[in-house]
Amino acid sequence: MASYISSLRSLVGHRxxxxxxxxxxxxxxxxxxxxxxxxxxxxxxxPGGYLEYGESYKQAVVREFKEDSGLSVVPVKLLKLSDSFEYEYPNGDQVQPINCFYLVKYVGGKLLDHRTNETSNLKYFSLNSPPHFFNEQHEEMFNVLKGSL
Structure with missing residues (x-):
């Protein structure tokens, strides 16, 4: 079954x-x-992604974290609601993502040891040495996390 996002994109293209x-x-x-x-x-x-129809933010972060990393987590605290960014994906899809960014706690699983359709690598980074983020929203989340400790 096609995902909610794929179904919408088949109707509206890159709008x-x-x-x-x-x-x-x-x-x-x-x-x-x-x-x-x-x-x-x-x-x-x-790790994270878009909600499927009928899903809550908390349910989505649990599902997406598992898909993206192989780890099971539970949301502990909402750190930031972000709604002011726009992004264009390499394929031309344009979005304004409204994102709930949570501090999460590990509850099980192990890190993926193979490439998936969304993840090529997983790595722990020092809060003093951020990598290059794929968009400003993720850079902001990194700074919010760092400032919350």
């Missing part, structure tokens, strides 16, 4: 759309944050 998304910041015992290297840009971002 600008507003989507709801959820992302999570997971820290290890060294206070390093887990980030995902994206297959579409080769840049880094937080």
């Amino acid at each position: 600008p759309l507003i989507f709801n998304s959820a992302s999570g910041g997971l820290l290890n015992d060294k206070n390093e944050v887990l980030l995902q290297e994206r297959t579409d840009t080769g840049d880094w971002g937080f």
Whole structure:
């Protein structure tokens, strides 16, 4: 079955759309944050993604984190609601993502050890040495996470 996003895009093409998304910041015992290297840009971002129809932000961050990283998490605290960014994907899709960014807690699973259609690599980064983020929204989330500790 096609995803909600794929179904919409088949109808509207690359036109600008507003989507709801959820992302999570997971820290290890060294206070390093887990980030995902994206297959579409080769840049880094937080595990997360767009809500499916009928899904809550909390449900989406749990599902997306598992899909993107292999890890099971639970949302602990909402760190930021972000709605002021626009982004154009490499394929031309234009979006204004309304994102709920959560601090999440690890509850199980192990990091993916293979490439998927969205994740080429996973790595923990020091909060003092951020990588190149794929968009400004993820850079802002990184700074919000760093400022919350």
